[in-house]
Amino acid sequence: MNATFELHPRLDADTTLICDLALSRVLLMRDARYPWLILVPRRANLRELHQLQDEDLGQVMQEIAWVSDRLSELTQAFKLNVAALGNQVPQLHIHIIARQQNDAAWPNPVWGIGDPLPYDDNELAVLCTALEGSLQGANT
Amino acid sequence: MNATFELHPRLDADTTLICDLALSRVLLMRDARYPWLILVPRRANLRELHQLQDEDLGQVMQEIAWVSDRLSELTQAFKLNVAALGNQVPQLHIHIIARQQNDAAWPNPVWGIGDPLPYDDNELAVLCTALEGSLQGANT
Numbered sequence: 001m002n003a004t005f006e007l008h009p010r011l012d013a014d015t016t017l018i019c020d021l022a023l024s025r026v027l028l029m030r031d032a033r034y035p036w037l038i039l040v041p042r043r044a045n046l047r048e049l050h051q052l053q054d055e056d057l058g059q060v061m062q063e064i065a066w067v068s069d070r071l072s073e074l075t076q077a078f079k080l081n082v083a084a085l086g087n088q089v090p091q092l093h094i095h096i097i098a099r100q101q102n103d104a105a106w107p108n109p110v111w112g113i114g115d116p117l118p119y120d121d122n123e124l125a126v127l128c129t130a131l132e133g134s135l136q137g138a139n140t
Numbered sequence: 141m142n143a144t145f146e147l148h149p150r151l152d153a154d155t156t157l158i159c160d161l162a163l164s165r166v167l168l169m170r171d172a173r174y175p176w177l178i179l180v181p182r183r184a185n186l187r188e189l190h191q192l193q194d195e196d197l198g199q200v201m202q203e204i205a206w207v208s209d210r211l212s213e214l215t216q217a218f219k220l221n222v223a224a225l226g227n228q229v230p231q232l233h234i235h236i237i238a239r240q241q242n243d244a245a246w247p248n249p250v251w252g253i254g255d256p257l258p259y260d261d262n263e264l265a266v267l268c269t270a271l272e273g274s275l276q277g278a279n280t
Binding site (some may be wrong): 047048049050052057058060061062064065066068069072079080081082083084085086087088099106107108109111112 | 187188189190192197198200201202204205206208209212219220221222223224225226227228239246247248249251252
């Protein structure tokens with residue numbers, strides 16, 4: 001069994017690729033209401049964080065912390081929300097969402113609140129470039 | 141500045157202590173609808189995962205994985221939900237919730253859905269003992 005990693009079609013459909021870190025793919029959720037990143041460890045057949053091998057577990061945590069720090073800095077977030085849920089999309093993925101006290105769902109979690117707001121093309125391009133630049137230099 | 145760790149009063153009020161791991165306090169949320177644990181790293185003045193020092197970050201991830209594995213085994217969970225939100229209670233705390241496909245919120249996240257269902261005293265005592273036993277032997 002040499003299963004290879006493939007991004008779940010639902011994650012692929014809802015997001016734009018930012019970059020690959022050493023272990024995780026970094027995706028931007030296309031919902032202009034919140035700066036919302038998703039990390040997907042590039043390992044096949046993972047559903048739960050605790051299924052990661054020890055070394056990968058440490059690496060994912062480093063990547064979560066790195067992306068959180070960069071996203072927080074870039075957006076001047078009031079609070080970050082970090083979550084691995086996976087009730088609807090079974091492939092292990094970690095949400096990292098920059099929250100503000102005046103955003104569409106505050107102080108609730110973002111899931112299940114209203115409908116995604118599309119980015120306009122220019123806004124999306126600018127944000128992706130800023131994120132890509134900000135995530136360069138990861139020691140991961 | 142030698143700030144000491146103190147559990148946030150809201151977390152204290154809503155939970156029952158299970159045990160202390162090397163870094164994190166393990167609490168049970170008193171909501172009988174879901175087996176719902178909360179880890180609180182015993183460090184003062186933390187709000188975000190990425191504020192943890194490198195060593196603590198690795199330790200917290202080990203503890204998240206250990207508690208997730210044990211809770212999953214004990215409850216035969218269909219899925220775990222792991223999240224650090226902190227929009228309402230600013231002290232860094234990590235939810236680890238055992239989900240079933242027939243639980244009160246499935247497939248949505250649990251936050252903001254209905255009201256907590258109290259445990260009866262006997263049920264709570266049995267669950268706390270089982271969790272305490274299950275979490276013994278942590279290599280953390």
